[in-house]
Amino acid sequence: MLNLNGDSFAPNAASYYEEDKSLESGQTSIHVQIIIQGDKKVATLARLDPATPWVVLNAELNKTLGLGANGPNTHLQTAAGPMTGTLERCPIVLVAEEGQSLEIDATLFVCNEWRRGNFLGYTGLLERIRFAIDPASLLFYFGPAPE
Amino acid sequence: MSIEPYAVANSRPPALPAVQAEPNLLQKLHPLSAPLRADVFFGQVEPVMQFRPYLLGASPIPALSWNTSISPAQQDTALHEVLPALKRPWPRIVSYTNHRAFLGIATKLGTNPAAAAYAFVEDRTSIPTQPGQTPLGHISSPRFPTPDAHPFLLIERVKKLLDQQKIRDARRALEIGSSRYPEDRQIASLLRAISPGRVSPTGWASTGRQLEITWIKQHGQEYRGKWIALDGDRLIALADTLNELLAKLDTSSERKKPPFIQHLMSE
Numbered sequence: 001m002l003n004l005n006g007d008s009f010a011p012n013a014a015s016y017y018e019e020d021k022s023l024e025s026g027q028t029s030i031h032v033q034i035i036i037q038g039d040k041k042v043a044t045l046a047r048l049d050p051a052t053p054w055v056v057l058n059a060e061l062n063k064t065l066g067l068g069a070n071g072p073n074t075h076l077q078t079a080a081g082p083m084t085g086t087l088e089r090c091p092i093v094l095v096a097e098e099g100q101s102l103e104i105d106a107t108l109f110v111c112n113e114w115r116r117g118n119f120l121g122y123t124g125l126l127e128r129i130r131f132a133i134d135p136a137s138l139l140f141y142f143g144p145a146p147e
Numbered sequence: 148m149s150i151e152p153y154a155v156a157n158s159r160p161p162a163l164p165a166v167q168a169e170p171n172l173l174q175k176l177h178p179l180s181a182p183l184r185a186d187v188f189f190g191q192v193e194p195v196m197q198f199r200p201y202l203l204g205a206s207p208i209p210a211l212s213w214n215t216s217i218s219p220a221q222q223d224t225a226l227h228e229v230l231p232a233l234k235r236p237w238p239r240i241v242s243y244t245n246h247r248a249f250l251g252i253a254t255k256l257g258t259n260p261a262a263a264a265y266a267f268v269e270d271r272t273s274i275p276t277q278p279g280q281t282p283l284g285h286i287s288s289p290r291f292p293t294p295d296a297h298p299f300l301l302i303e304r305v306k307k308l309l310d311q312q313k314i315r316d317a318r319r320a321l322e323i324g325s326s327r328y329p330e331d332r333q334i335a336s337l338l339r340a341i342s343p344g345r346v347s348p349t350g351w352a353s354t355g356r357q358l359e360i361t362w363i364k365q366h367g368q369e370y371r372g373k374w375i376a377l378d379g380d381r382l383i384a385l386a387d388t389l390n391e392l393l394a395k396l397d398t399s400s401e402r403k404k405p406p407f408i409q410h411l412m413s414e
Contacts, residue, residue, distance in 0.1 A: 012352075014355065015355040015356075015357060017356075017360050033353075033355070033356050033407075035405060040393055041405040042393075042405065042408050043356075043404070043405045043406065043407050043408060044407065044408050044409060045356070045409070053312050053314055058410060060374075060388065060389045060410065061389065063389075064388075064389040064390050064393060071336065071340045072306075072333070072336055072337050072340055073306075074306065074309045074310065075309075075310050077312075087337075087340035087341060088340065089339070089340065089344070093349060095352075095353050096352045096353070097352055097353065097354060097355050098352060099352060100348050100349055100350055100351060100352055101348075101349045101351055101352060101353065102346055102347070102348055102349065103346070103347045103348075103349050104344050104345075104346050104347075105344030105345045105346075106344050107340060107341055107344065115412075123314040123315075123341070123343075124344075125344065127343060128343055128344055128346050129346065144346040144348070145346070
């Protein structure tokens with residue numbers, strides 16, 4: 001548990017991984033374990049990316065979990081250029097190893113062209129939690145943001 | 148020609164004539180509330196302009212203001228554009244393109260016959276009425292049915308805000324829009340899609356995925372291009388597509404710790 005000024009700040013913790021070796025880029029960043037809660041449950045890694053507004057998942061995950069095509073259309077500037085997709089809601093679980101996991105009703109940018117990994121964006125998910133990292137122990141602390 | 152200082156002007160608040168403006172002017176300026184009448188106040192904006200005209204609609208219409216954040220160079224250009232408009236009845240829309248309106252307001256303030264104020268309408272923000280503030284006059288504008296009267300203008304504006312990643316502004320616009328157009332499905336759908344999500348504690352924790360990550364580091368090269376499912380350091384399923392992979396697995400929603408699934412990208 002992480003405290004701030006004597007009060008609980010982020011009561012849950014999980015390991016994070018600096019590299020996602022499954023991706024061709026192998027970029028160093030912060031990857032945490034998530035579970036995508038659809039009709040089927042899929043546990044995988046996603047990168048924390050506050051510079052991205054939404055949660056963005058690999059296109060094949062979207063397709064297989066039946067996400068997309070229902071919400072409003074929008075555009076997103078990405079490292080791979082501008083993308084078109086739809087905004088959808090889907091529960092995403094941030095998995096805790098200490099404390100308890102949190103399920104967040106996230107906003108996803110569902111794009112059929114995106115194949116560069118999974119990203120947890122700011123207004124789609126991260127704004128709903130408090131979080132901190134400890135690079136020395138590779139721990140990701142998190143908890144619900146106050147209402 | 149100069150701009151009269153705010154303090155001087157404010158000490159002699161002029162009574163402005165009621166103005167019958169062009170049809171739909173107020174609606175163009177504020178498509179959400181589309182007031183028929185708006186009161187005119189003067190306030191202070193530093194350092195760019197001495198006067199800040201803004202309109203306050205009657206309750207429950209939200210207060211409106213116009214952002215006048217421009218550079219001195221832009222100010223010179225803008226004044227040059229506004230001054231010819233002084234000879235004409237005010238206010239008038241100098242140009243109106245894609246939610247941007249350029250509003251020129253001219254009047255006589257105190258002894259300065261040419262005091263002018265203008266606003267470049269881009270970002271509209273709500274500002275409260277100050278205690279003791281009295282309107283200097285009012286603008287009325289007949290409302291004729293136009294496409295502006297429909298929610299699509301709001302939706303187009305929200306989509307533009309979303310493209311610009313101005314998510315908070317988009318939420319604010321949709322919240323106002325949903326109260327004005329409660330039965331509009333597109334507005335409701337957009338608001339639902341981008342509202343902050345609920346966070347629910349699950350009551351459970353799980354183990355990390357260090358074993359799986361280590362396995363990928365050691366063996367990932369052998370399975371490039373495949374979808375894999377791991378349980379600890381065991382490869383439990385392998386497939387070309389995620390669909391095929393999931394068909395081989397128990398991914399029911401009751402399972403607390405589902406297999407760890409990754410796509411190993413091709414080199």
